[in-house]
Amino acid sequence: MTLPALFIPHGGGPCFFMDPEGGPADPMWRKMQAYLAGLIGGLPERPKAILLVSGHWEEDQVTVHAGNGQPLLFDYHGFPEHTYKLRWDAPGAPDVAARAQELLEQAGFPVGVERERGWDHGVFIPMMVAVPDADIPLVQLSLRKDLDPAAHIAIGTALAPLRDEGVLIIGSGMSFHNLRARGPQVTPVADAWDAALVDAVTDPDPVRRAERVTSWDSLPHAQFAHPREEHLLPLMVALGAGGAGPAVCDYRDHVMGWAVSGFQFG
Template structure:
């Protein structure tokens, strides 16, 4: 069965593993806990593109047993002891590198890098048993949206091989604003982004996403777009399948969304 692709929000640092008396992250956590569990067929492997790994060109993590990168700062001590010990997926990494190279994207390999928190934090919620082999793909440091959409299209055959492609970021990511200062422009940006993702014409969808900077309040939403670009890979890998809005919530005044293709 062909797997869909997803763009998921991964929250703030290790937010799902800390006290949250107001339930700020609870709806996002519920979504993350179900987006894989509710699929008609469990993926054989995951390929995750996180907003926290950039290389000059694309790169794949092809280690057999990656460690974790606790690449967040100022959180409680116990969050630096979290574990998510899923096996790597060197075969998926190799296949992804080949598909990208065949599409004209030279792709490096890194067997030593651990999974950053854009991978292990949401997947610790989604796959608590850590029993789905996982590979990670970097962003390309130029953050060219059209190139990342094209890279996603090159990776689309993985979906027919049982691999779930997941872009992990945040649809709004401006750490300098929150609450009332953020809500109105965040809502407008989110509406435009969702309208683009759900455009019924896949070519028009991809063109609109590639031109994301023209959306209302785009640079307010993303002063730097590394947390948005994983969406481009997920959309590209969605190929001609429709995009759907599958999660939405307000967190610290931000409108945050998740999307599915296929």
């Protein structure tokens, strides 16, 4: 059975785990938390492994993490002390890492291999919600520093065979990511950006869809929504991995005044 590819919002820092007693998240984040908690149960079958591209890891060439991601990389700042002691002890999947490397090299991409870097919060924060028992192996894949949209769509296309091999491909980022713009005054502009992005990403023609998303920076308010686009590029990988299958917006909410969306491909 073929698994979909997903683009998910990963929240803000350790937003789902701010209570040191393990209580519920701030109400603003609870809809996103519920969405992430339902990811695995909503799939046609439980994946044997996850390949995840986070907006928090960039390398000169696309790089496969072939280790187990431990200890975690707490790459956020200014949060309560207990949030730097969170645990998500899932194993790595070196066989899936090797397969991803093979597919990317067959498509003509130079590929780096890394084993020591911890999984960043674009990985472990959403996965602590989606896979709380940490019982699905995971491989992280980097972005390329050039943040070339077409190249990242092509990277996803190269990885698409993994979907038939029991691997869930996830792009983890945020569809809106301007940390200097927060609050209700941002919402009208964020809504206009989100409507344009959703329309492009869900275009029923897969060729036109890829063309429109490659030209994301021509959409209304694009530079305001993403002063730097590293949190959007994981969407490109997921879209490429989805191939000619349908594309749907399966999550939308507002946090910090931002309209935030998630997508499922294939």
